[in-house]
Amino acid sequence: MKKHRAFLKWAGGKYTLVEDIRRHLPQGKVLVEPFVGAGSVFLNSDFEHYVLNDINPDLIALYQHLSTDPERYIRDAREFFGPKTNNKETYYQMRERFNATTDTYQRALLFLYLNRHGYNGLCRYNRKGGFNVPFGSYKAPYFPEDELGHFAEKAKRATFTCQNFVHSMRSAKTDHVVYCDPPYVPLSVTASFTTYASPGFTLDDQALLAKTALESSQRGVSVLISNHDTEHTRWLYRDANLNTVQVKRSISRNGKGRQKVGELLALYHQAEQQEEVVKYPRLVQG
Template sequence: MTVIKNRAFLKWAGGKYGLIEDINRVLPQTRRLIEPFVGAGSVFLNSDYDEYLLNDVNADLINLYKLLQSEPDEYIKQAGELFVPQYNDKDRYYDIRAKFNESTDTFERAVYFLYMNRHGYNGLCRYNLKGGYNVPFGRYKKPYFPEKELWLFAEKSQKATFTNLCFREIFKQAKSGDVVYCDPPYAPLSPTASFTSYSGQGFKLKDQQDLALMAEQTSQSGIPVVISNHDLALTRELYQQAKLEEIKVKRTISQKAGKRTKVGELLALY
């Protein structure tokens, strides 16, 4: 029997849609799933827990999720108004990007965030050091408005609590009956291959080390932890206390399909 998977409404570098079967195979069925790095939410959307604690350091992302949880009708209506031909235009895109960077209105920023995600280059989410969104125009023929996916997320989000905290704070909230799944910004394959600035702040080696240490300590309290990352000498050293599973996944960062090669990934099971 073919299992129907649910797609996230956001395009997301490093999204876990292609790894759902592997991740679900190793995630224990407990009461609550905690995701310190929820991203686009593919694991959340394709798992079945009583409760979810979903966190991300990207405040715009979490703000969007909270609005979709509490005001889905109005949010989806207003977001859809930007998915018309006249807004699929380079000048319009840069005008909206500028308005987003100047705005302090949470609803307005959430509407613009989805627009830029679907109209910007390759679905990237990136900020400069001053916190300004700086992804260029994507030049797509007809950007897709993910209305069905938005409603699916809004419905399932009623089981979730959303937070915008450091992952270290989220680990402190884990208790018996939880399982923690971590999809951190990946250790780069090369010095120029890192997509760690989507929150306006990088994810450094010290962060990778702290995450591995907290996963080990949390598992010793009887709370299972699973971490995804690139299969590198560095990550194998970091996760040496975990059971490691090797998997292959096709990455979609490169815009040229011929360059989307499979790279090794690890699932570290604590």
């Protein structure tokens, strides 16, 4: 299967990990992604349908506008790429324009511009909800026309939602498979990065995710979660089957600082719950 890159730059994107994720994803008709992000798993898997969710309304609005009228969106977005828009003064004007407007189509166009021209492709908001990533100073930001087109074509099989991850997971049915790529548990106190959308993703949220995954598996829905391989995540996912892979982190702009770290894939499989019913019928009945 040919690999397809996402059109957005995304901290923690799963492009390099999609083969490992595919190997551990159970079969099902529909893939549900409560934390879709840039969509690398969506783009590199083959399900009949997809339910793609994210708490970031700007991200979901972009996907909706692109999938509704891809020709218009790609044509209009192209105007934001070129030498005239690739300078610090214009970038901050565009960022201010993005933060000031409530027009979802204009925000969708500017979101792509800011993503490709901002520092390291970060998506970060301040406490007031303002996008605050600084200028990236790239020689010639790439306009991802082919990637946009491929996303729009595959999105014909997708439904987009913008809600809390718990609601997204609880809406899954028994022929659905859930893949969760939450903001990761920090490797250290100083490494915390949880502000993909405001407010941040807390340790309480991490625990709630594990609890919801277990509850989903108990009602017949398989859930796969990826996260850093730490003592804390192994404890959080103690009710799941755990597998570890090594992946190179690319959030640092300095390539020398990109070291391999352990990636944990935690699978809550509904089939195992069925096995428990066979092994312990009295506990289930009583």
